Amino acid sequence: MKEITLRVFRYRPEAEAEPTFQEYAVPLRDDWAVLDALNYVKEEIDPTLSYRWSCRMGICGSCGMTVNGDPKLSCGTFLVDHAPGPITVEPLRNFPVIRDLVIEMTDFMQKLGAVQPWIIRDESDDDPDTELLQTPSEMDDYKRYSMCINCMLCYSACPVYGLDSKFIGPAAIALAQRYNLDSRDEGQEERLDVLSEDEGVWGCTFVGECTRACPKGVDPAGAIQRAKLIAANEAVKAFLLPRWVR
Amino acid sequence: MTAPEVTSTHDVVIVGGGGAGLRAAIAVAETDPRLSVAVVSKVYPMRSHTVSAEGGAAAAIAAEDSFDEHVYDTVSGGDWLCDQDAVELFVHEARAELLRLEHWGCPWSRTPDGHVAVRAFGGMKKMRTWFAADKTGFHLLHTLFQTSLKYRPVTRYDEWYATRLLVDDGRVCGVVAIELMTGRIEAIGAKAVVLATGGGGRVFPFTTNANICTGDGMALAYRAGAPLKDMEFVQYHPTGLPFTGILITEAARAEGGWLLNKDGYRYLQDYDLGTPTPEPVLRSMELGPRDRLSQAFVHEAAKGRTIDTPYGPVVHLDLRHLGAAKIEAKLPMVRELCLDYERIDPVRDLVPVRPVVHYMMGGVHTDVRAATPLGGLFAAGETACVSINGANRLGSNSLPEILVFGARAGAAAAAYAMEAAPAGAGVAAQAADETRRLEELLDRAGGESIAAIRTAMQHTMEGAAGIYRDGDTLAKAVDTLRELQERATAAGVGDRSRTFNTQLVAALELAAMLDIAESIVHSALRREESRGAHQRTDFPARDDVRFLAHSMAYREADGGCRIEYQPVTVTRWPPGERVYGR
Numbered sequence: 149m150k151e152i153t154l155r156v157f158r159y160r161p162e163a164e165a166e167p168t169f170q171e172y173a174v175p176l177r178d179d180w181a182v183l184d185a186l187n188y189v190k191e192e193i194d195p196t197l198s199y200r201w202s203c204r205m206g207i208c209g210s211c212g213m214t215v216n217g218d219p220k221l222s223c224g225t226f227l228v229d230h231a232p233g234p235i236t237v238e239p240l241r242n243f244p245v246i247r248d249l250v251i252e253m254t255d256f257m258q259k260l261g262a263v264q265p266w267i268i269r270d271e272s273d274d275d276p277d278t279e280l281l282q283t284p285s286e287m288d289d290y291k292r293y294s295m296c297i298n299c300m301l302c303y304s305a306c307p308v309y310g311l312d313s314k315f316i317g318p319a320a321i322a323l324a325q326r327y328n329l330d331s332r333d334e335g336q337e338e339r340l341d342v343l344s345e346d347e348g349v350w351g352c353t354f355v356g357e358c359t360r361a362c363p364k365g366v367d368p369a370g371a372i373q374r375a376k377l378i379a380a381n382e383a384v385k386a387f388l389l390p391r392w393v394r
Numbered sequence: 395m396t397a398p399e400v401t402s403t404h405d406v407v408i409v410g411g412g413g414a415g416l417r418a419a420i421a422v423a424e425t426d427p428r429l430s431v432a433v434v435s436k437v438y439p440m441r442s443h444t445v446s447a448e449g450g451a452a453a454a455i456a457a458e459d460s461f462d463e464h465v466y467d468t469v470s471g472g473d474w475l476c477d478q479d480a481v482e483l484f485v486h487e488a489r490a491e492l493l494r495l496e497h498w499g500c501p502w503s504r505t506p507d508g509h510v511a512v513r514a515f516g517g518m519k520k521m522r523t524w525f526a527a528d529k530t531g532f533h534l535l536h537t538l539f540q541t542s543l544k545y546r547p548v549t550r551y552d553e554w555y556a557t558r559l560l561v562d563d564g565r566v567c568g569v570v571a572i573e574l575m576t577g578r579i580e581a582i583g584a585k586a587v588v589l590a591t592g593g594g595g596r597v598f599p600f601t602t603n604a605n606i607c608t609g610d611g612m613a614l615a616y617r618a619g620a621p622l623k624d625m626e627f628v629q630y631h632p633t634g635l636p637f638t639g640i641l642i643t644e645a646a647r648a649e650g651g652w653l654l655n656k657d658g659y660r661y662l663q664d665y666d667l668g669t670p671t672p673e674p675v676l677r678s679m680e681l682g683p684r685d686r687l688s689q690a691f692v693h694e695a696a697k698g699r700t701i702d703t704p705y706g707p708v709v710h711l712d713l714r715h716l717g718a719a720k721i722e723a724k725l726p727m728v729r730e731l732c733l734d735y736e737r738i739d740p741v742r743d744l745v746p747v748r749p750v751v752h753y754m755m756g757g758v759h760t761d762v763r764a765a766t767p768l769g770g771l772f773a774a775g776e777t778a779c780v781s782i783n784g785a786n787r788l789g790s791n792s793l794p795e796i797l798v799f800g801a802r803a804g805a806a807a808a809a810y811a812m813e814a815a816p817a818g819a820g821v822a823a824q825a826a827d828e829t830r831r832l833e834e835l836l837d838r839a840g841g842e843s844i845a846a847i848r849t850a851m852q853h854t855m856e857g858a859a860g861i862y863r864d865g866d867t868l869a870k871a872v873d874t875l876r877e878l879q880e881r882a883t884a885a886g887v888g889d890r891s892r893t894f895n896t897q898l899v900a901a902l903e904l905a906a907m908l909d910i911a912e913s914i915v916h917s918a919l920r921r922e923e924s925r926g927a928h929q930r931t932d933f934p935a936r937d938d939v940r941f942l943a944h945s946m947a948y949r950e951a952d953g954g955c956r957i958e959y960q961p962v963t964v965t966r967w968p969p970g971e972r973v974y975g976r
Contacts, residue, residue, distance in 0.1 A: 162893060163891075179637055192845070195845070198894050198895070202437060202443070202604040203605075207446055208443075224734050248894075253438070260543075266498065267498055274497060276494070276497070279493060281508030283508045291501060294536075327499070332497075
């Protein structure tokens with residue numbers, strides 16, 4: 149059986165002051181993803197290697213890592229595409245490392261919640277016994293932004309977030325737009341404060357790395373541009389019009 | 395690790411942050427916003443396995459449909475082992491729950507005029523399966539998670555692994571859990587606990603289930619004295635991708651996909667499932683129930699009419715005649731999964747599939763309020779067995795189940811918590827015991843690897859508790875699992891770090907899986923009949939005289955397993971023949 153070398157980022161805060169790289173030889177099998185190789189390492193070579201994974205079908209968003217320099221889902225990145233190797237596996241960039249390939253994501257979780265990602269509407273006339281109508285074309289307005297799996301590859305790719313972690317970031321803005329553009333939602337104004345801050349949409353310098361990194365075609369960069377238009381319009385209204393007519 | 399602090403207490407603690415757990419949390423918050431509710435989950439909620447559900451969620455909404463027809467399909471699909479009172483209230487409440495998800499923003503697929511669309515599904519006589527393309531579970535979970543963020547009383551313990559229920563005088567009053575990031579052990583007090591940890595498909599080697607599906611909640615309840623019900627009923631889904639076990643949704647067949655053997659022949663016609671037609675016919679052929687389709691595969695393989703691959707025999711799922719437009723509109727994830735993981739395109743290529751462990755009909759015994767026999771302990775979703783799924787669950791009943799019974803569990807736990815007295819003093823000693831146990835486990839030096847024992851367990855289960863079973867093999871598996879329990883007790887974790895120790899979690903998960911594996915083989919050995927997903931080659935017929943009854947597995951003090959039986963509730967549908975395609 150042919151082999152390939154994985155060069156894996158290791159960091160155990162209790163034992164090491166600095167991260168190191170450790171090399172493992174793993175079978176080079178046609179159908180193995182990087183995640184399969186990591187599982188081989190953990191089961192057969194080194195049980196202390198730590199990383200997150202769950203569904204191994206590209207939908208739970210757990211297994212994002214930096215593979216040969218690019219943010220990737222390790223379950224969907226195949227060894228043969230990086231042969232003959234070595235394949236360097238590191239944690240996602242722009243996040244603090246807890247241990248080995250496991251990064252700290254509490255900041256990301258707070259940002260998701262900050263955009264009020266739920267339907268905001270006056271429900272007083274809603275009938276719980278029927279659906280709120282929404283045509284397929286109305287759904288198309290927000291659908292791609294609803295496809296985010298929260299894998300954080302876009303934060304890892306984003307140079308702005310890398311420089312300033314206060315930037316609310318691509319996935320959170322896309323999530324805000326997912327609700328802003330939903331015909332059932334009336335909460336755009338309430339989400340505007342967070343999006344209009346310096347760390348909101350204006351932080352983005354439109355590099356577009358987020359959209360390139362996204363494994364689900366969400367296009368956060370497009371969401372950010374649309375959000376900028378909304379924020380700009382509201383700012384103009386705020387400047388020109390008295391509060392009661394806005 | 396430090397001594398346990400019973401510093402945090404909540405009115406309701408929910409273990410598990412998937413669909414059932416989040417729905418329960420919202421139900422508690424809506425019952426009374428003064429109640430404090432905590433969600434303790436070993437992964438961030440949006441990582442939970444609900445995310446992988448694909449095809450849809452059933453609820454009668456179409457004008458030509460009725461609640462009674464949904465009940466009949468469910469009960470006959472479950473080979474009459476369902477409790478019919480539970481099924482009746484389930485189908486009634488499913489509709490309201492799916493509508494509530496719609497109001498919360500779930501992007502259900504629509505008809506051109508903006509109403510919710512429904513599709514066909516296996517074993518269902520009417521079109522009643524709501525869907526969000528073929529990412530229904532993903533959208534449902536993210537909608538629930540995002541909606542849960544607006545409820546301030548909900549505290550989340552993300553990436554905390556619950557290791558034990560605290561029980562005081564027959565009443566559950568909290569959990570002990572480890573914070574993975576720091577290794578800190580804490581006792582989290584509660585007036586009521588809801589288990590919503592999903593299933594345990596990882597007990598088997600080849601499964602659609604995520605790495606996290608290790609039966610943790612079932613094991614917690616079992617060890618605390620609650621019975622596990624109908625554990626022998628393990629569902630094989632007929633269409634998994636070889637090697638990965640990735641699920642190809644039943645919706646692929648509902649939209650018109652065919653199952654072909656190596657000769658390109660729609661072999662299901664040979665197994666009393668109807669006659670082939672170009673367009674799909676409800677409750678017929680490829681739209682038969684999962685148990686019958688998986689069994690047909692075994693016979694087809696025995697006849698040498700399947701295709702051999704390095705990962706065992708497969709048949710072909712043919713979607714080519716549906717065309718690219720329909721596949722993109724209705725089955726985009728099927729195409730994405732085939733392209734990304736199998737490197738084939740279902741628009742042009744046949745998809746190799748084989749039966750794969752998918753779902754556990756059994757689980758922690760509850761009544762229709764989601765209450766277990768233990769005071770203060772509730773359970774919902776795949777963790778629980780209420781039982782609406784009987785001997786074989788119909789596709790698209792599990793998503794409404796997590797909503798209906800998640801909501802019921804939350805409401806019942808909230809009501810219980812409002813009446814409950816604070817926990818007694820015995821709890822602190824139990825928490826100290828548990829901390830000692832965990833610290834000893836972490837420091838234990840033992841040669842054998844967790845992975846080796848896990849692999850041995852998985853192969854034992856596949857050999858003895860697969861699609862077809864027999865008494866001799868099951869009896870041997872009982873002995874093998876006992877030995878594996880002993881080996882696991884002696885095995886070291888192999889990683890002493892306090893920081894994000896996934897190996898410690900793997901050891902605890904293995905212990906949970908071994909417990910539920912034992913409950914499965916004991917229940918299967920005792921059930922001397924064939925019903926639904928439990929097929930005994932030595933007892934090939936259904937036996938309603940002896941076994942129209944639920945198996946109740948109790949854990950004995952010495953770690954053994956005792957089986958008792960409880961009658962099935964029959965309201966209006968007396969046991970009959972399961973008829974598909976004729």
